[in-house]
Amino acid sequence: MKKINIGIIGFGTVGTGTVKILLNQRDLIKKRTGLDLVLKKVADRDLERPRDISLPKELLTKDAWEIIKDPEIDVVVELVGGTTIAKEFILEALRNGKHVVTANKALLAEHGNEIFKEALQRGLKIGFEASVGGGIPIIKVIKEGLVANKMLAIYGIINGTTNFILTKMTYEGIDFQDALREAQTLGYAEADPTLDIEGIDSAHKITILASLAYGIPFSFNSVYCEGITKITAQDIAFAKEFGYKIKLLAITKILDGEIELRVHPTMVPEHYLISKVDGVFNAIYVEGDCVGSTLYYGRGAGSMPTGSAVVADIVDIAKGINTMPVDFSEKYTIKPMQEIESMYYFRFNALDRPGVLSKISGVFGEHNISIASVIQKGRSKAGAVPLVILTHKAKEKDVLRALEEIDKLPVVSDKSVFIRVEGEES
Ligand code: NDP
Numbered sequence: 001m002k003k004i005n006i007g008i009i010g011f012g013t014v015g016t017g018t019v020k021i022l023l024n025q026r027d028l029i030k031k032r033t034g035l036d037l038v039l040k041k042v043a044d045r046d047l048e049r050p051r052d053i054s055l056p057k058e059l060l061t062k063d064a065w066e067i068i069k070d071p072e073i074d075v076v077v078e079l080v081g082g083t084t085i086a087k088e089f090i091l092e093a094l095r096n097g098k099h100v101v102t103a104n105k106a107l108l109a110e111h112g113n114e115i116f117k118e119a120l121q122r123g124l125k126i127g128f129e130a131s132v133g134g135g136i137p138i139i140k141v142i143k144e145g146l147v148a149n150k151m152l153a154i155y156g157i158i159n160g161t162t163n164f165i166l167t168k169m170t171y172e173g174i175d176f177q178d179a180l181r182e183a184q185t186l187g188y189a190e191a192d193p194t195l196d197i198e199g200i201d202s203a204h205k206i207t208i209l210a211s212l213a214y215g216i217p218f219s220f221n222s223v224y225c226e227g228i229t230k231i232t233a234q235d236i237a238f239a240k241e242f243g244y245k246i247k248l249l250a251i252t253k254i255l256d257g258e259i260e261l262r263v264h265p266t267m268v269p270e271h272y273l274i275s276k277v278d279g280v281f282n283a284i285y286v287e288g289d290c291v292g293s294t295l296y297y298g299r300g301a302g303s304m305p306t307g308s309a310v311v312a313d314i315v316d317i318a319k320g321i322n323t324m325p326v327d328f329s330e331k332y333t334i335k336p337m338q339e340i341e342s343m344y345y346f347r348f349n350a351l352d353r354p355g356v357l358s359k360i361s362g363v364f365g366e367h368n369i370s371i372a373s374v375i376q377k378g379r380s381k382a383g384a385v386p387l388v389i390l391t392h393k394a395k396e397k398d399v400l401r402a403l404e405e406i407d408k409l410p411v412v413s414d415k416s417v418f419i420r421v422e423g424e425e426s
């Protein structure tokens, strides 16, 4: 039976899940694949921290380089995270002739071009299934299952932490910070949770999906990125009144040779399947020209689901299945965000006086923005009340110009809020 020796660097959330799976499912994997996955060494700078699996001392080291230099190790699994030391570990592992598996989307999105080039030149493989969608095999879907398709669009909830937070805010009225703390305790959040809540983690992941889908270089710096920190309980409640849920969507689509690449909170019709994806679950909608619409769903973060994806990559590498793109040099143009078209939700804090709505709608009219529905809540003789407007499709640049004017109107207090809306036009 073919033996594969594995060294893991990083014995944290994902490292622990991977170790558990390698040990507990070893026989199952042997039976299914004819491969014996042998855990040879695990490195972490802190070996004393309690973990819910303990390993014999001889399997542990504080020195990651011991794994990278070990001539008996076939596959190095990088589960440290970040874009500095992790990059050195991966490049050095490749230089030492090792195949690599990583869950590190930040590293691939920002330095993937360099890392894949190194691997290709050396005829080595990099597995990165765990970098997007946790336990959902979405990388395999795009590379293999849908290989015969031109990809037309990908829409995804691809960050478990933010979906968990939005779900807690929507159903349990739990405050943002408390929900984030819970996601951190459960091991969903990044070491720096700003990456999750500001949409950067989703931007990393959509960068990877877009490269696979369109064969383009990793283009993280071109992703438009907005997180969920400005979403309020009030907006969630208004969205519900209009029949929508607020989700952090990562979107890439191609039209007339131009690629959209964006991450932002989005109002999605409540009856859409993706609206029903709650908690840490992720869902990714992929549209191919042959297959049409497809949807993939599962746990997007956490120790065991992510470990499951890591081990799948090790098996693919051992079987000689190509785990990485062979060409991502396609020429491309990213559509500027101001050129995109969407429907929009606006919330103004406006004085409750006759003529206010017509002033605001007048500005919309001047900028080719057509109103679909309006809600005004509460009554106030002196103060401002929320005025909520949904529009038909409009150009982002027109919306930004209109908002600049509306925010200067004396009848509007506070900065206005807007959220992009997906779905059919009413
Ligand atoms: P953790 O912080 O839980 O684990 C990382 C571990 O690596 C920590 O124990 C850390 O130690 C250790 N480490 C850091 N630097 C070194 C070093 N130089 N040498 C040896 N060990 C080191 O992170 P996660 O397991 O959550 O994430 C790992 C990777 O997986 C990241 O790239 C992340 O983005 C990705 N990922 C995470 C998912 C999740 O659900 N958590 C899901 C999908 C991907 P210390 O604590 O002392 O820093």
Ligand code: HSE
Residues within 6 Å of the ligand: 131, 132, 133, 134, 158, 159, 160, 161, 162, 188, 189, 190, 196, 201, 300, 301, 302
């Ligand atoms: N922090 C990430 C998330 C981990 O919440 O989705 C999985 O990539």
